[in-house]
Amino acid sequence: xxxxxxxxxxxxxxxxxxxxxxxxxxxxxxxxxxxxxxxxxxxxxxxxxxxxxxxxxxxxxxxxxxxxxxxxxxxxxxxxxxxxxxxxxxxxxxxxxxxxxxxxxxxxxxxxx
Amino acid sequence: xxxxxxxxxxxxxxxxxxxxxxxxxxxxxxxxxxxxxxxxxxxxxxxxxxxxxxxxxxxxxxxxxxxxxxxxxxxxxxxxxxxxxxxxxxxxxxxxxxxxxxxxxxxxxxx
Numbered sequence: 001x002x003x004x005x006x007x008x009x010x011x012x013x014x015x016x017x018x019x020x021x022x023x024x025x026x027x028x029x030x031x032x033x034x035x036x037x038x039x040x041x042x043x044x045x046x047x048x049x050x051x052x053x054x055x056x057x058x059x060x061x062x063x064x065x066x067x068x069x070x071x072x073x074x075x076x077x078x079x080x081x082x083x084x085x086x087x088x089x090x091x092x093x094x095x096x097x098x099x100x101x102x103x104x105x106x107x108x109x110x111x112x113x
Numbered sequence: 114x115x116x117x118x119x120x121x122x123x124x125x126x127x128x129x130x131x132x133x134x135x136x137x138x139x140x141x142x143x144x145x146x147x148x149x150x151x152x153x154x155x156x157x158x159x160x161x162x163x164x165x166x167x168x169x170x171x172x173x174x175x176x177x178x179x180x181x182x183x184x185x186x187x188x189x190x191x192x193x194x195x196x197x198x199x200x201x202x203x204x205x206x207x208x209x210x211x212x213x214x215x216x217x218x219x220x221x222x223x224x
Binding site for chain 1: 144147149154155156157158161201203205207208210211212213214215216217
């Protein structure tokens with residue numbers, strides 16, 4: 001069974017631009033969660049989508065948004081990029097919501113110049 | 114405020130040593146605790162623990178949860194250089210899939 005895939009793997013943007021990251025979960029998984037990983041803060045939860053609905057949201061500004069499609073694929077958008085948004089963005093999928101085991105994709109490394 | 118704390122922050126051992134990594138948590142509506150291993154890529158799942166006192170084992174790795182003490186340990190016996198990684202502890206709540214991660218323990222195994 002194919003794992004979680006994320007595209008693109010690397011991105012370089014400049015301040016003020018916006019970016020869209022994509023995540024395809026494991027086949028049959030309906031929950032997709034997004035995390036930001038930085039050296040100083042570790043893994044921080046952004047949001048979770050289940051059945052095309054946002055179920056939970058972490059403590060991030062409104063510039064961070066996402067959505068999920070009917071095939072469970074998810075996208076995350078960051079608008080008006082700031083230098084501090086440089087991070088590894090990880091997507092994780094699980095069968096169900098509610099604390100089910102999450103399986104991570106390889107991540108998208110975003111660098112904001 | 115929900116939080117997960119791991120210790121030590123980093124550890125350097127020799128091949129063959131046994132190590133114990135610690136994770137303590139303060140999370141409301143606790144559902145489960147998970148351990149992940151992260152090398153230079155995405156975290157890979159190791160264990161999920163939901164019941165206190167039950168040990169989960171996989172080869173040289175084992176983990177146990179103490180819900181009374183709100184903590185868990187991850188043991189690695191006969192360490193190998195391939196065990197070098199960051200080990201992450203995460204706690205899941207009953208509501209939604211919001212996992213709270215510790216900052217990890219960086220383990221380096223030298224030959």
